[in-house]
Amino acid sequence: MSDGGDVVSDGGDVVSDIVGDIVQDIPAPVCDNIVTLDAELAKKIALELGLTADEFLNVVRTQQRMPSLTELYIYSLMWSEHCSYKHSKGQLRHFSSKGKHVLQGPGENAGVISVGDGWAVAFKMESHNHPSAIEPFQGAATGIGGIIRDIFTMGARPIAAMDSLRFGTLDKPRQRYLFDGAVAGIGSYGNCLGIPTVGGEVYFEDAYEGNCLINAFALGLMREEELTRAVGSGPGNYVVLIGSSTGRDGIGGASVLASQEFDEAAENKRPAVQVGDPFEEKLLIEVCLELLKAGKFVALGDLGAAGLTSSASEMASRGGVGIDIDVRKVPQREDAMQPFEIMVSESQERMLAVVKPEDFADALDTCQRWGVSCSQIGSITNTGRFVVRDSALPADAQIVADMPAEMLAESAPEYTPQMSRPAYLDKLQSYPLDFVYECVEDNILNEVIAERIANAEILGLDAFVGAQFKGAQFNGTRFKDTQFKGAQPVKDVTAEEVAAITAALSAQAKASFDIAFLSMLASPNICSRRWIWRQYDHQVGNNTVVVPGADAAVLRIGDTGRAEMTCRGIAMSTDCNGRYCYLDPYLGAQIALAEGMRNLSCVGAKPAAITDCLNFGNPEKPEVFYSFHKAVCGLATACKHYDIPVISGNVSFYNESFGNAIYPTPAIGIVGVVENIANVCTSDFKQAGDTIILVGETLDELGASEYIKVIHGLVAGKPPSLDLQLENDVQSAIREAVSCRLLQSAHDCSEGGLAIAIAESCIAGNIGAKVTLAEPIPDVAALFAESQSRIVISCTEANTDRVLDILASYNVPFSILGETFGNRIYVEKSDGSALTPLVDVSLETALKLYNDSLEQMVNIK
Amino acid sequence: MSADTNAVSLKFGVVVFPGSNCEQDVVHALHLLGHEANYVWHQDTELACYDAIVLPGGFSYGDYLRCGAVARFSPVMESVIAYANAGRPVIGICNGFQILTEAKLLAGALLQNRNLKFICEPASLIVEKSVCKWLDPKLAGSVLEVPINHNEGNYFCDAKTLAELKENGQIVLRYRQAANGSLDNIAGICNRGGNVFGLMPHPERVCDFATGSTDGRAFFSYIFRYILEIASNTKNNLNKNGSLNSDDLNSDDNNIIGNVEVAQ
Incomplete structure (x- = not known):
């Protein structure tokens, strides 16, 4: 140094x-x-x-x-x-991308797997965090644009998108603005393209306040023989730029935004955010797929981060050839652009193709028919040099860059950053949680929440929605303006009145978990995401079998355009609980995979491969790199255990603002295959009188749970344990039961625990449940512990014995909880002789709260 | 061909504008119903060979300027207008409905949804008693479940137009529950002749059992009666009421009866 x-x-x-x-x-x-x-x-x-x-x-x-x-x-x-992954490359070697069905692993624009019968899917997940934190609408929209280009570059027609999002808590106006803007941006871009957004996830945690995460996933379908790679070849072939003109937008996006931390100057970086044109992208998809199909492209790549520079040099490097580009031949939308500006611009909706000279006229013709610009900007050479020239300069001084292509793309520096175990880990993992149980025993739980509810009511919010925001404190005549910036009480009340409401609420639900249960249902991390996916076209393409809101989305494998339909399907899900990863990066990353697989198994799909999007802070900080290392190792180990390859991915570092890192967030996008879409299982209870069974076992594990976050405002404890083999057995058993059409419903038990999982199946099916818990653990854990490897299923009475036989044959623990019944969610505890009611709320109350909570929060004025 | 559909195979022309994105879904639905369907590029103008024309959903020209405002000037639209004015059947779905209002083939306009958000969700539609040729009159009063998927589906027209629509039986579909702020909960209207039909919901998305319900089939399975009727009118030169003009039908190109195959 x-x-x-x-x-x-x-x-x-x-x-x-x-x-x-x-x-x-x-x-x-x-x-x-x-x-x-x-x-x-x-x-x-x-x-x-x-x-x-x-x-x-x-x-x-x-x-x-x-x-x-x-x-x-x-x-x-x-x-x-x-662009270079210089801090992460060494760690990423832990991942295995091998598998019989893997047609293309990492290193290309997207990974590709075979899904049988000659069909293949290309998929990838990518971050667009920093642009979105500055300008949420365009940042999120261009994130979708970029990932979609990665997919059709491979020769696949994009047929589905998902989004994994993280924001700060919604009591902050800035966070509502970011959330609202990002969702609108994703919708505006994806809807216009005619690509259904079929799923995703969102979490709200303080750790993401200064640095939201926008991870976009896309999947495309093709016939195996249509796989195309961005490998430049054939000296003399034309290098052709297709799509939008090039401007000064997004200059330095990759280096300025994506590779630095945020600080006060972040707002001034707005010009580095690109602006999207989904219409142009839609035309590009049609043009490129048409020309690929006609065999007119030798290679195709998209212009993403670092624009023409990375796309051209990677293409040359992969093919072991040189490339010679004249920047003056690049269509420009601004005057007097310097050669370096043209080379590094991140103007959106552009593709780079290598075309044989004899095919150029056809390519031009197709582009013109669609109204898309198409220009020859250079050619492939045999020099191995990446040459940039500006033909506007004097003849003897036209060359402005002359570099070895391979060195540029493949020989970036590689670092092995220092690591040290963060001090907070020991402190938080061993944080004493006794008070959580004592609070229940001493019956002060309801009083704690009731005060927040009373405050919320005065603010005009639904009581339990407001219960999320402990900051709404009443100071006599006005609410403190600390958290609810701009929020005004709907009525002036005295402190005595607040106390009276508190007391009434508290007494009303004394000695039960009703208030805690409803507060959990309204939690922004648990409640329905309908407000989001209602803004996304999730059906276009006529292949969506299971719509958003389920454990996993399912799409039929079929190409409506070619009238080729199959009865098989693709299931997909994105998952990652950042709080788990914060409290134990190794375990948290493993749970992300386990939960993703579980979501797939619930619909009856066999997990096939994943893509990952690893969001972390500044890798030059030893504590951050430690978390990164642990998360990668955890994920890689679990993937190898289940024989699931990592076929593509993305690392996003420097997710920090004012020196504070986000939670380590190794989000995964997982894809599986459904053998028969007619057998797909969903999470909603179907009819009264069905048997409800818990597969798996609830342990006394409240650490890192949503319960202690919502009720006690605490992020602490150790995440729930994970037994990789038990997880595998539970999922295998469920998949077999689903494929035999023995189940009415199957739902993953995750955030919020068993009580929430049951409620979600009730709400989705609009039918109540009567459930008895008998595990010898404290009530609060029985309801809300987030133990892994659990799935709540229901089956008809007639099928119950056969289902139990299957579960027994896999030797997995299970318990019959009760039955679907009536219009209340009723949960009681049995200690062998006596029965104690724990939760008893009307389905209507639960449903309204669950469905409306997110919208209410977003719309706080 | 499915047993529950009509017994006549029609040839539909599905217009593709740059930015259309539901054309494949429409063709898929039509195929399921046993019909033939061809894509018609927006620069083509030859429509006479089709029994009916579909303007599918999507974002023609990115919906820039105003939904449908640019597409309305595509070369194909002159032919669509002539085709419609000749009394031949045209259906516009979502963006297609917006284009039909821009082209003045249908009255009124589609404004941004009242909540200023894109809305994709199932909708319950009440079939009104109307002059629309696309739906079986027997369906009047029944409810069909068809999803909506739009940002600008908030139907609006002035009071005089609304009164005319009502009086002439041109209101074809209403949302059972307010969906997007539409005037009178209007989801679909037709022209006075009933041959031009525009609707915001997407019937093509609910034609396939594999992906949901089949309430959408009703929208494509009845029009053959009208097509047979005008074919027969043309053949017999029964052009009494003035709504059908054999010159506009480009009868020199093809006898339109030739496209209608009665299945055995």
Whole structure:
């Protein structure tokens, strides 16, 4: 480190001396008369662009001279964290991408697996966090645009999208703005493309307040033989740019936004956020798929982060060829753009194709029919050099960059950051939770919540929605303006009146968990996401078998455009509980996979592969990198245990604001295969009189739970344990029962525990339940513990014995809980002789609260 | 062909504008019902060979400027207008409905939803007693479950137009519960002749058992009667009421009866 810095700061002569000594095995430059920068200036610019002194020296060594301005920009982008994965590469080698059905693993625009009968799916998940934190609508919209391009680049027609979102809590106006804007942005882009958004997840936690997460997943369907790769080949072939013109938008997106922490200046980075044009993208999809099908493309790649630079250099590098581009031939939407601006612009909706000269006229013709721009901007060469020229310059000075293509794309620096176990882990994992139980025993639980409810009512919110916000404190005549910025009470009341309401509520539900249960149902992390997916077209394509709101989405494998239909399906889900990962990154990452698989098994799908989107803080901080390392190891180990390959993914670092990192959030997108869509199982109870069975076992595990967060405002304890083999057996048993059509419903038991899982099945089916819990654990844990490997199923009375036989044959624990019944959610506790009611609420109350909570929170004025 | 559909195979033309995205779904639904369907590129103008024309949903021209405002000027629209004015059947679904209002083939306009949000959800539709040729009159008063999926589905027209729509039996569908702020809960209307029908809900999404219910089949399975009727009128040159003009039907190109195959 210090060597490099000293050498450069000593001036150009020393640098060239060093460079002169290095024998590099790289192709010779095409042209020598290139305008290079003065050594001091070059170093200054390099540092400003985010390169380290060492990396700058590496640039000089690679070039064997000082770089030009354009070259420096290109290196800074290609070697940015976002493009080069320089901090994560070593860790990512833990993942296995192998599997008989894997047609394309990581390294391409998206991974591809075979799903049988000659069909294949391409899928990937990618982050667009920093742009969205600055400008939520465009940030989220272009996130969708980018991931969709990654999919059709592979030759697949995009048929489904999902989104994994994280925000701060909704009592903050800024968070409501971000959430509302991101959802609208995703909808506006995806809906226009005619690609159904079929699922996803959202969590609201303080840790994401300064740095929301927008992870977009997309999946495309193709015939196996249609798989296309972005490998440039054939010297003499044309390099063709298709789609939008190039402007100054998004310059430095990858290096400025994605590879740095947020600070006060973040707002000024708004110009680095790109603006999306979904109509152009829709045309691009049709043009590219048509030309791919006609065999007119040798290679196809999309322009994402670092724009033309990364797309062209990666294409050349993969094919072991050179590429020669004239920036003046790039259609520009702004005047006087510099070569480096054209090369690094992140203008959206652009594709780069390699086309044989004899096919160019056909490509042009198709593009013109769709009204899409298509320009030859260069050609493939056999020099191995990445050459950029500007034909507007004098003939002898046209070359503005001349770099070894392979070095650029593949030889980025690789770091092994330091790690240290964060101090908070021991403290929080061993946090004494006795008071949680005592609070129940001493019967002060209801009083705690009742006060919040009383406050909420005065604010004009539904009582239990307001119960989420403990900050709404009454100070006599007005609410403290600390959390509910701008919120006004709907009536003036005295402190005595608040106390009276509190007392009445408290007495009303004394000695039961009704108030706690309803507060949980209204929790933004649990309540219905209908407000979100109602804004997404989730049916276009006529293949959506299971719509959002279920454990996993299911799409028929079929191409409506070709009238090719099958009875098989694809199931998909995104999962990650960041709070678990914060409290135990290894276990949390494993649970993310286990839950994703469980969601698939509930609908009857066999998990086949995952994509991941690893969102973490600044990797240069040892504590952050420790969490990253642990999460990767946990996920990789669990994937290997279940033989599930990781076929694509994305790492997003520097998710910090003002020095505070987000929760480690290794989100996964998991895809499975349904053998017969007619056998798909959903989570809703179907009719009265069905038997309700808990598969798996509830343990006394309240650590990291939604319960202690909602009721006690605490994030602490150890996440629930995970037995990889038990998880596997429970899921195998459920899949067999589903495929035999023995189940009426199956629902994953996760956040909020058993009480919430039962309530969700009741609400979805609009039918009540009468349930008796008999586990010898405290009531509060029996209701709300988030023990893993549990699934709540229902079956007809006639099928009950056969279902129990299957469960017994897999040797998994289970208990018959009760039956679907009436219009109340009734849960009681049995200690062998006596029965004690724990929860008794009307289905109507639960349903309204569950369905309306999120919308109410978003609409707080 | 499914047993529960009509016994006549029709040839539908499904217009594709840049940005249309439900054309494949419509074709899929029509195929399920045993019909033939071809895509008609927005620059094509030859429609005479089709028994009926569908303007599908989507975001033609990105819905930039105003939904349907640009598509209305596509070359195909002149032909669609002539086709409609000749009394031949045209259905516009969602964006297709918006285009039909922009082209003045249907009255009124579709404003942004009252809640200013895109809405994708199931909707219960009450079939009104109307002059619409696309739905079986026997369905009047019944309720069909058909999803909506739009940002601008809030139907509006002035009081005089509304009175005319009511008086002439042009209101075809109403939402059972207020959905998007539509005037009088209007979900679909037709022209005075009943041959041009625009609706915001997506019947093509509920034609396939594999993905849900089949209430949408009613929207594509009755029109053959009207087509047979106008074919027969044309053949017998029964052009008394002026709504059918054999010149506008491009009868020099194809005898339209030739497209209607009566299944055995």
